[in-house]
Amino acid sequence: MLKIENLNVKYPTSKEYALENINLEASRGEFIVVAGPSGSGKSTLAQVLMTLIPNFTEARISGEISYNGISFKELTRDKLVSLLGYVPQYPSDFTTSLLVEEEIVFLLENLALDSEEIISRLNQVLTELEISSLQRRVIPELSSGELQRVFLASALAFAPPIIILDEPIARIDPKTEVKLVELLRKLANNGHLVIAFEHRLDYIVTKADRLVILKKGEIVSDGHPSNNIDLLEDIDPPELSLIDFKDKEKIISLEDQVDLKRIISRIKNMDISKLYKLDNETSSDTTISLNQVNFRYNNKTNWILKDVNLQFKKGESIGLMGINGCGKSTLMKVILGIEKTRKGEVWIKGRKIKNVRKGKKDCIYVPENAKLFLVGPTPIRDLERQLRNNEEVIEIYNNFKMQKLMKRKLYHLSEGERRLFALINSFHFHKDIILLDEPTIALDKKGRRILLELVETAKENGNTVILATNDPRIVTSLDRLVVIENGDICLDGLPRDVLYELEKQTNLIPNQTVRLIQKLEKETGISLPKILNPEEFNLLLKEVE
Amino acid sequence: MSFMLKRIYDGFLYKPDKLQIHPLIGIIIISIQFGFLILNKNWVLALLLIFIIFENVIFRNIRGSLSILWALLPIMIFLGGLTYLFGGWEITYRVLMRLLVGGLGFSFFFSIINPSDLTRSLEKLKIPTKIALIPSLALMMIPRIAKDAEDTFTTLKIRGEIKGFFLRWLPRVLAIFIASVIYRSEFLAQSLYFKGLGIQKRTHYRKLPFRWVDFFRLFIWSSFIVCFILIDKYDLFYFFV
Numbered sequence: 001m002l003k004i005e006n007l008n009v010k011y012p013t014s015k016e017y018a019l020e021n022i023n024l025e026a027s028r029g030e031f032i033v034v035a036g037p038s039g040s041g042k043s044t045l046a047q048v049l050m051t052l053i054p055n056f057t058e059a060r061i062s063g064e065i066s067y068n069g070i071s072f073k074e075l076t077r078d079k080l081v082s083l084l085g086y087v088p089q090y091p092s093d094f095t096t097s098l099l100v101e102e103e104i105v106f107l108l109e110n111l112a113l114d115s116e117e118i119i120s121r122l123n124q125v126l127t128e129l130e131i132s133s134l135q136r137r138v139i140p141e142l143s144s145g146e147l148q149r150v151f152l153a154s155a156l157a158f159a160p161p162i163i164i165l166d167e168p169i170a171r172i173d174p175k176t177e178v179k180l181v182e183l184l185r186k187l188a189n190n191g192h193l194v195i196a197f198e199h200r201l202d203y204i205v206t207k208a209d210r211l212v213i214l215k216k217g218e219i220v221s222d223g224h225p226s227n228n229i230d231l232l233e234d235i236d237p238p239e240l241s242l243i244d245f246k247d248k249e250k251i252i253s254l255e256d257q258v259d260l261k262r263i264i265s266r267i268k269n270m271d272i273s274k275l276y277k278l279d280n281e282t283s284s285d286t287t288i289s290l291n292q293v294n295f296r297y298n299n300k301t302n303w304i305l306k307d308v309n310l311q312f313k314k315g316e317s318i319g320l321m322g323i324n325g326c327g328k329s330t331l332m333k334v335i336l337g338i339e340k341t342r343k344g345e346v347w348i349k350g351r352k353i354k355n356v357r358k359g360k361k362d363c364i365y366v367p368e369n370a371k372l373f374l375v376g377p378t379p380i381r382d383l384e385r386q387l388r389n390n391e392e393v394i395e396i397y398n399n400f401k402m403q404k405l406m407k408r409k410l411y412h413l414s415e416g417e418r419r420l421f422a423l424i425n426s427f428h429f430h431k432d433i434i435l436l437d438e439p440t441i442a443l444d445k446k447g448r449r450i451l452l453e454l455v456e457t458a459k460e461n462g463n464t465v466i467l468a469t470n471d472p473r474i475v476t477s478l479d480r481l482v483v484i485e486n487g488d489i490c491l492d493g494l495p496r497d498v499l500y501e502l503e504k505q506t507n508l509i510p511n512q513t514v515r516l517i518q519k520l521e522k523e524t525g526i527s528l529p530k531i532l533n534p535e536e537f538n539l540l541l542k543e544v545e
Numbered sequence: 546m547s548f549m550l551k552r553i554y555d556g557f558l559y560k561p562d563k564l565q566i567h568p569l570i571g572i573i574i575i576s577i578q579f580g581f582l583i584l585n586k587n588w589v590l591a592l593l594l595i596f597i598i599f600e601n602v603i604f605r606n607i608r609g610s611l612s613i614l615w616a617l618l619p620i621m622i623f624l625g626g627l628t629y630l631f632g633g634w635e636i637t638y639r640v641l642m643r644l645l646v647g648g649l650g651f652s653f654f655f656s657i658i659n660p661s662d663l664t665r666s667l668e669k670l671k672i673p674t675k676i677a678l679i680p681s682l683a684l685m686m687i688p689r690i691a692k693d694a695e696d697t698f699t700t701l702k703i704r705g706e707i708k709g710f711f712l713r714w715l716p717r718v719l720a721i722f723i724a725s726v727i728y729r730s731e732f733l734a735q736s737l738y739f740k741g742l743g744i745q746k747r748t749h750y751r752k753l754p755f756r757w758v759d760f761f762r763l764f765i766w767s768s769f770i771v772c773f774i775l776i777d778k779y780d781l782f783y784f785f786v
Contacts, residue, residue: 056734056738077741078745081740081741081744082741084739086739088732093732093733094736095685095689096740096742098660098661098688099561099661109750110745110747112745112746112747115749115750118750136561136562137561140554140558140692154740298608300562338699356547359703360702360703360705365700365703369696372697372701373700375704375706385706411724429705
């Protein structure tokens, strides 16, 4: 049994405790999800469990962590390595090899497993995570989602008694998320203790035994997800739990049984156009035009983009969706002129884009690694470089209630906080086109709300905002979704139309609300309105009562 | 700048689909090349370059070689101009040849040597793992750092931080880049820690046999040494010229 008693952690750079009075007991066979907003201490707790704090990061620690009655302090390193498996938040920073298969077997070789055993485990984990095609690829060429799966494979190949995962599904597409969570559940059923620190709770929490909620370094709740899901304040609970079925029990999973016959019969003929806008008004001015764009990295690799034709308009928000490695980020780089097209042309506001010098005139870009965007040394100084007006900068941060953190050194901020500052700052560069690569990684509920506010304001100002994301909480709020698969534009249209076709035509799955409606349609054979999110569902339920 | 960094990354990246060569043979040959590189004989440099180009062509590292040539071009023009002005054509020739030989030789070495195999083969020679891992990590880190530098440079360029005279923006870019390298090495140390490096004697999940290609390479470079000895002993170079 893993036992944490009265754990307190304080960084020398902070006046407040990062973790305060943490008490937790967990047994093998349990699947625990630890949730909390950015800066709540999730990564700190994961790193303390892995003994990376204080071995690598200076911090004052008190309290005790033990396994089966033996303190972690007494365990030798080989015992700790055999006991704990870890998937860090930013896998790209933690790679030790150049080849995917080498990365996976590195731990197994260090643990002196024999070669036959290593090969058998390697093949098994590659198959389970469906990454056999990546086995001989070099790591710098992988997308972040692919790399996250490689790191998961690395931890799962050895399958130690305790597996700690820091935001394991932040970068992976929803279909892989479902498979991964099933795999984690299976591991727990086989007697491993699985502890996942996560923001995206839609699916993971439905399979977990316990949900531990962290807030400002303290555990505010610990219990079965169906009992404490309501206590989540600063992070989004599973979408379905937000649907108010009134007298009926709350559901968090599509597998939860709820009798909706009466509701279905009443909503089936509803004209939802009266309730919410079905179409988005956008300008007719085209800002970005991609004509027959083809791209691949070299003559030996597959085409990443094939004959792509797209037009993006002024004042439009667009979501680029697709499975990991489908080419979302590459499409952004082609638009910016970072990558040159093999065939075809990219035009921005009537100018042909041949290189970054031309691309940067009208565009601002926040890469997936948001650390690269901020020049610093603090968020406020970073934005001052652009706006030159201290009062204006302070007002911007005040509006988003970020004034407490704005003077902190960048490297003292959590990943989520740093990303949020990068996003806020990027929208104040006064550029017509804003490109954001995976902007919601590590963002909590507040962060997503701020992002959506920024997108709305930018649209009102006539800016075009392009987001490469599969995040279901964000894509339903955009004007248009473009789905890329095998280098082609597979779907392109309004979120309502795209999400209801997603599972049929692509390898992705839509958000929980859409899946609930589709499940109900399948079960009853009745055609239902295309509802996008819990807010729309609740509005509809209110209307029928 | 980002053009150069991209080419350095392409030129120094390990290519798993290429013909694999035993790391120890790779180390021996790169040492031979380096040894001859420091000799102050003009014709040796030319001969070295011919052999290296020959290897790059027959083992199909053409893309990697061209990438390195493109990356070296601005440096060669700059250094070539400078040395010609202050030292004459002979020094220029030596500087440029050494740049070319070093660039192409290392590009070939990086493209055929799997860093993890290098560790394994050094461990086979009873070198402690922690030491055997050092060259492997260097092989892994060089293309990755080039990629990091390229990403940093591109992002800052789009942000508008890179404009005007280079001395105005270079210190800032270098500061961000160095910070990211320090952080990467810190995370690498953490990774080696939780992945159990050095806790016991490692096993190897695959064997590294010597193959015909290794002997072929040894033959090529033995021929080079024989050529060198013959030419040097009997002054054949002047005979041909």
